[in-house]
Amino acid sequence: MGIYDIIFYLFAAITIVSAAIVVNTKNIIHSAFSLLLTFFGVSGLYALLGADFLAIVQIMVYVGGILILLLFGVMLTNKITNVDIKTGVLNVIPAILGLGIFGAVLIFIVTSTNWHVEKLVIPKTTTSMLGNLLLTDYVLVFELLAILLLIALIGAASIARRDKE
Amino acid sequence: MEVGLNHFLIVSTILFSFGLYGIVTRKNAIMVLMGVELILNAANINFVAFSSFGNFGINGQLYALFVIILAAAEAAIALAIVLNIYKTFSKVNIDEINNLKD
Numbered sequence: 001m002g003i004y005d006i007i008f009y010l011f012a013a014i015t016i017v018s019a020a021i022v023v024n025t026k027n028i029i030h031s032a033f034s035l036l037l038t039f040f041g042v043s044g045l046y047a048l049l050g051a052d053f054l055a056i057v058q059i060m061v062y063v064g065g066i067l068i069l070l071l072f073g074v075m076l077t078n079k080i081t082n083v084d085i086k087t088g089v090l091n092v093i094p095a096i097l098g099l100g101i102f103g104a105v106l107i108f109i110v111t112s113t114n115w116h117v118e119k120l121v122i123p124k125t126t127t128s129m130l131g132n133l134l135l136t137d138y139v140l141v142f143e144l145l146a147i148l149l150l151i152a153l154i155g156a157a158s159i160a161r162r163d164k165e
Numbered sequence: 166m167e168v169g170l171n172h173f174l175i176v177s178t179i180l181f182s183f184g185l186y187g188i189v190t191r192k193n194a195i196m197v198l199m200g201v202e203l204i205l206n207a208a209n210i211n212f213v214a215f216s217s218f219g220n221f222g223i224n225g226q227l228y229a230l231f232v233i234i235l236a237a238a239e240a241a242i243a244l245a246i247v248l249n250i251y252k253t254f255s256k257v258n259i260d261e262i263n264n265l266k267d
Contacts, residue, residue, distance in 0.1 A: 008168045012176045019180050019203055023187035028196060035199055038180075042206045045173065049217040051226045054233075058209075061233050066202065066240045073195045073244040077251040087193035090260060095189040103182035110174045117170050118220045129223050130230070138227060145234050152238035160245035162252075 008048055015041030026086050028074050032067065039063050050122035053130055173214035181207035194247045194257045198240065205236045 018037035025031050039062040046055040123129070134142050184203030191197055209229040216225020251257050 005168045008172065012172070015176060016179050016183075019183040022199055022203065023183050023191070023196075028193060031196065031199060035202065038203065038206070042180075042210060045176065045210055046213055046229075049173065049213050051213050051217070051229070054213060054226050054229055057230065057233060061237055062202070062206075065237055069240050069244055070195060070198060070202075073198075073247055076248055077195065077257045087191050087196050088258060088260075089190050090192060092190050095186050099182050099186045099189070102185070103178060106178045106182070107175055110178060111171055115170055115218075117218050120217055122217075123223075126223060126226060130227060133223065133227055141231065145231060149234065149238055152241055156241040156245040159242070160248050 004048070007044075011041050011044035011048065014038075015045065026089070028078075028087055029071075032071050032074060035070070036063055036067055039067065050120070051126060053125075053127045170214055170218040173210055177207040177210035177214070180204075180210070192258045192260055194250065194259050195244075197259065198243050198247075201243075202236065202240070205232055208232060 015038055018034040018041065021034040022031045022038060025034070039058060043055045043058040046052075046058060181204055184200045184207060187200030187203065188197050191200065209232050212225045212229040212232070215221070216223060216229075219225075247257055250262060254262055256262070
């Protein structure tokens with residue numbers, strides 16, 4: 001077992017254990033902070049796969065943006081004097097049964113399929129390749145996503161705005 | 166056992182199942198959003214893993230980047246909606262909110 005394998009199992013364990021905490025704890029703040037660890041673990045997996053730019057983007061956008069947004073959401077939608085912010089649960093037993101079967105079938109399919117696998121080639125850096133692709137083959141998608149982000153920004157601001165009395 | 170494509174796919178499958186479990190069982194709308202984020206991350210791991218282990222160049226990583234952008238937009242819009250729901254109903258439990266209007 002090489003150092004690569006050990007690091008993989010470490011990051012996989014971080015990801016899966018913290019994801020389990022996210023969906024099983026009742027305290028919303030605890031799950032938000034476990035989600036932080038999940039994002040770090042996934043970022044480590046990206047780095048192991050040779051996607052260095054994506055690993056950094058994962059940390060910057062998810063941890064720096066989305067998680068902070070979620071925490072703001074938690075804080076703004078609960079009474080601030082309420083010390084423990086709990087979430088209720090429903091359908092636990094059917095969900096465990098159904099998703100256990102679902103996950104088992106999915107893992108069986110994944111492991112029994114004969115994927116076409118090449119040897120893992122880790123490029124030196126992916127940033128320049130991604131930039132080139134983004135402005136040649138995917139330039140239309142790039143522009144559309146820019147417009148989408150602008151629309152989402154305006155939409156979110158106008159939805160969340162307090163009405164003038 | 167050498168770490169290969171299957172290991173990454175299994176991690177993403179487990180992450181996907183946890184995300185779906187969170188969406189199905191939690192009552193708080195923000196917890197449902199966290200489940201959606203877990204599912205998007207699972208999909209991203211698949212994109213990057215297939216991109217690295219197949220011989221497709223780097224396109225899969227670019228798609229993962231697009232998914233991250235869409236996740237950011239989705240989180241912003243969804244939280245704006247959740248804030249509005251809280252303003253209207255003073256609660257964000259999605260099983261109690263079953264009418265469109267007060």
